[in-house]
Amino acid sequence: MTPSTTARARVPVTVITGFLGAGKTTLLRHVLANAKGQRIAIVVNEFGTLGIDGDTLRACGVEGCRDEDIVELTNGCLCCTVADDFLPTMEALLDRDAPPDHIVIETSGLALPKPLLKAFGWPTIRTRMTVDGVVTVVDGPAVAAGRFADDPEEVARQQAADPSLDHDNPLAEVYEDQLLSADLVVLNKTDLMTPAQADAVESSIRAEIPRVVKVVRATDGQVDPAILLGLDAAAEDDLDARPSHHDAEGGEHEHDDFESFVAPVPEQDSVEDFVARLKTLAERHDILRMKGYATVRGKAMRLAVQGVGSRFRHQFDRALPKDAPRTGSLVVIGQKGLDQSAITASLAQG
Numbered sequence: 001m002t003p004s005t006t007a008r009a010r011v012p013v014t015v016i017t018g019f020l021g022a023g024k025t026t027l028l029r030h031v032l033a034n035a036k037g038q039r040i041a042i043v044v045n046e047f048g049t050l051g052i053d054g055d056t057l058r059a060c061g062v063e064g065c066r067d068e069d070i071v072e073l074t075n076g077c078l079c080c081t082v083a084d085d086f087l088p089t090m091e092a093l094l095d096r097d098a099p100p101d102h103i104v105i106e107t108s109g110l111a112l113p114k115p116l117l118k119a120f121g122w123p124t125i126r127t128r129m130t131v132d133g134v135v136t137v138v139d140g141p142a143v144a145a146g147r148f149a150d151d152p153e154e155v156a157r158q159q160a161a162d163p164s165l166d167h168d169n170p171l172a173e174v175y176e177d178q179l180l181s182a183d184l185v186v187l188n189k190t191d192l193m194t195p196a197q198a199d200a201v202e203s204s205i206r207a208e209i210p211r212v213v214k215v216v217r218a219t220d221g222q223v224d225p226a227i228l229l230g231l232d233a234a235a236e237d238d239l240d241a242r243p244s245h246h247d248a249e250g251g252e253h254e255h256d257d258f259e260s261f262v263a264p265v266p267e268q269d270s271v272e273d274f275v276a277r278l279k280t281l282a283e284r285h286d287i288l289r290m291k292g293y294a295t296v297r298g299k300a301m302r303l304a305v306q307g308v309g310s311r312f313r314h315q316f317d318r319a320l321p322k323d324a325p326r327t328g329s330l331v332v333i334g335q336k337g338l339d340q341s342a343i344t345a346s347l348a349q350g
Contacts, residue, residue: 010130011094013103014229015116017178018137019171020109020289020333021306023188027137027221027228028106034225041093041100043086045108087122094128102229103129109289109333110174113181114244120236133231134242136182137221138205140189142309144197147171173245179208181242183233184216191219211241259336263347265294265328271303275312281346282310285339292330295320302328 018024028042093100107116113134120131139147179185185205190198202215216223235242268274278290290307301316320326332343 010128011099011101011103012132012229012232013090013105013120013129014132014231015105015107015113015134015235016137017107017111017113017134017181018109018186018188019139019142019175019178021142021291021309022109022137022139023186023218023221024106024109024137027135027186027188027218027223028104030221030223031104031225031228036225039098039101041103043089043093043103043105045106045111086116086119087125090125090129094125102132104229112174112177112244114177114239114242117181117235117239117242126236131233131235132229133183133233134181134235135184135186135228136178137186137188138179138201140187140198140201141192141311143175143201143204144193147309176208177244179205180210180244181235182209182213183231183235184214184228185209186221186223186228187215187217188221189219190217210243259338260331260333261338261340261344262292263330263332263344265292265330265347266349267295267297267326268303269297271296271314274303275305275314277346277349278305278307278312279310281343282307282312285334285343287332287334287338287343289333290330292328294328294330295326297326305330 016024016027025044032040032042090103093103105116107113113136117131117134120126120129187198187202187205193201198217202217205215206213216227274294274296281287282290287307288309290305290312292305294303294305296303299316300319302318302320303314304317305312305314307313330347332338332340
């Protein structure tokens, strides 16, 4: 039987972090599909103004997954807005007539976990919640390609020149901070790696973290919730063991190196042509992430699209409402300086 929330001193909270496109939402859907009667509330925070991940979770089709149990925060990164957005949300969840058995927070791909962990020391929630664990999801193929490496040997292996590699790489710092806060690391997308690549990435992860942390390999975020939930780490009381690049800066964290915008997408004639255009667009403009939905002529279902760099996945995920506009939207995320006009014009093609 699932223990009632009233029988526990504090509600456990799992923080799922990981870089852009690592597979956090896919992992969450798997958790919801295998909840086995637990009341799990999901708090989703994304960098951008369109709640794509919240929509994805609501469309999961999992029995017992209620809309009111998925809360979106789209006003910025959780680590920057804890007082204005995060704390009132958590208090509201706790004050429900039937509080959740477990709360799972999916952070933005640009979030630093440590400031969020510090927020659990806030007096109104400290006695009512505990951080059961921090789960960091790693995009195995991206790391194998040296995407977040700063040392010269790794940089030399990059396929194309990237201006950010001429100086300290903020992407690398975000990735490293997410690893340093982890109680469990999910090495995801191992189906897209050779065994030697997976071994090398796992070794690099273990070398990065000064503590003993379990690394679990996964494909499509298929990890048993029993492994993810119930770590009993009490991470809010263990902050010194989780160093951060930003500790010396008083926890300050800015996202001036990144920007995002939402671009409308008209109805498409061909799925293949559309996805091919997205790949070309991502390569031409060095886009980090694109995600959202489009409609396709003659199709009654919407097309969900997820892209990390030039790697894209797509599927028809749910039926479009009758008389709904035959349009879609994509969130575009990249480093500052994106040519928004050119990208928007390309996406405006039907």
